[in-house]
Amino acid sequence: MLSKLHFSEEQKENMVDRLMRAQLEPVQPKKRRRPIGRTVAAIAAVAAVMSMGAGAVYSGLASDAFSAIFGTEQTEIIDKIGKPLGVSDTDAGITVTADAILGDEHNLNVVFTLTKDDGSSWDVTDAKLLSFGEATVRLNHLGGSHGGAWFVDEDPNDNQIQYVEQITVDDGSIPMGSAKASMSDLTVYDSQTGDVQQVIEGSWNLRFDVQYEDSSVELLTDSVQVVTDAGTATVTEVRLSPVGFRVSGYYEAFNAETQQMADNYEAASGREPDDSPFRRMRDVPVVMTLKSGETVDLGTYAGGSANMSDRSFTLSGCYESAIYNLDDVESVTVGDVTLPVTAQ
Structure with missing residues (x-):
């Protein structure tokens, strides 16, 4: 039986924010800009030993596992850079399997499959409204990170649904090695009433x-300067991959308005204000142009960090629901500086 939970207005608003990414269409990336403050922030901790339940081993290709998330247009690239996993844990009649992984130096995608062991189908009208009560993927990385996660039901008539986690580290690199995923309690959000119904109580590690x-x-071969709302930024890094992107740099000085904001800034609780010195530092326009003529606003996928003490910043993220062949990319424009893309 489903157990109904009730939330305050503030809790409902937080729940909506957490589900914002799940509302995006799972095939075509959006061209609208999402405020950086709505990305999920986290501090990744050093992984510890964790028990792992037995379960079915995924034996397919990485592209098979990611087809529900990224489609089938870039299977060759996904199989080249991604790796199948095949690790499972079972509880409460549900087997959760980590199917495959792919990423770059700063961005990571992991896809999971949830299988009902009794063979029955998942009785949900919209998988994008599903959520774990808690879900974390911990890497051997100490530092800031951001990202998001959502569910996809590739075949509503079978006993499986897919779940993807995207993680971007703000400083340093994603270390190769081991990671652990911990998930508990599957819930579904009612957008009409604001209620959350607990579908399954369980824990998977x-x-x-x-x-x-x-x-x-x-x-980049040399740094470039870009004018933003915070002043003139010196951009020292522009990296692009089939999975995501990263831009980083610093300000020698802020403009007068931003400096005054920085001097008077007090950290606000909850959501970052729409106009803050940190947001201004990161608000660097980044647009990718494909050889087809299509443009993709990479700010749609961006999170990042800003350090007031040395006025440095990063802007980075995974593409929401797409993999791009760099052979199909013409250029990336940062501010008013256009950089050609040559795949290696």
Whole structure:
């Protein structure tokens, strides 16, 4: 029997924010800009030993596992840079399997399959409204990170649904090695009433290897200067991969308005204000142009970090629901500086 939970207005708003990414269409990336403050922030901790339940082993290709998330247009690239995993844990009649992984130096995608062991189908009208009560993927990385997660029901008539976690580290690199995923309690959100119904009470713990090919390319040979709302930024890094992107740099000084904001800034509780010195530092326009003429606003996928003490910033993220062949990319424009893309 489903157990109904009730939330305050503030809790409902937080739940909606957490489900914002799940509302995006799972095939075509959106061209609208999402505020950076709505990305999920986390601090990844050093992984510890965790027990792992027995379960079915995924034996297919990485592209098979990611087809529900990224489609089938870039299977060759996914199989080149991604790796199948095949690690499972079972509880409450549900087997959770980490199927495959792919990423680059700073961005990571992991896809899981949830299988009902009794063979029955998942009785949900919209998989994008599903959520775990708690879900974390911990890497051997100490530092800031952001990302998101959502469910996809590739075949509503079978006993499986897919779940993808995207993680971007703000400083350092994603270390190759081991990671662990911990998930508990499956819930569904009612957008009409704001209620959350607990579908399944359970706990799933997995350990898997972080191993894949980093095919990112650096587009800069020298730093460039870009004018933003915070002042003139010196951009020192522009990296692009089939999975995501990263831009980083610093400000020698802020403009007068931003400096005044920085001097008077007090950390706000909850959501970051729409206009803050940190947001201004990161608000660097980044647009990818494909050879077909299509443009993709990479700010749609961006999170990042900003350090007031040395005025440095990063802007980075995974593409929401797409993999891009770099051979199909013409250029990336940062501010008013256009950088050609040459795949390696």
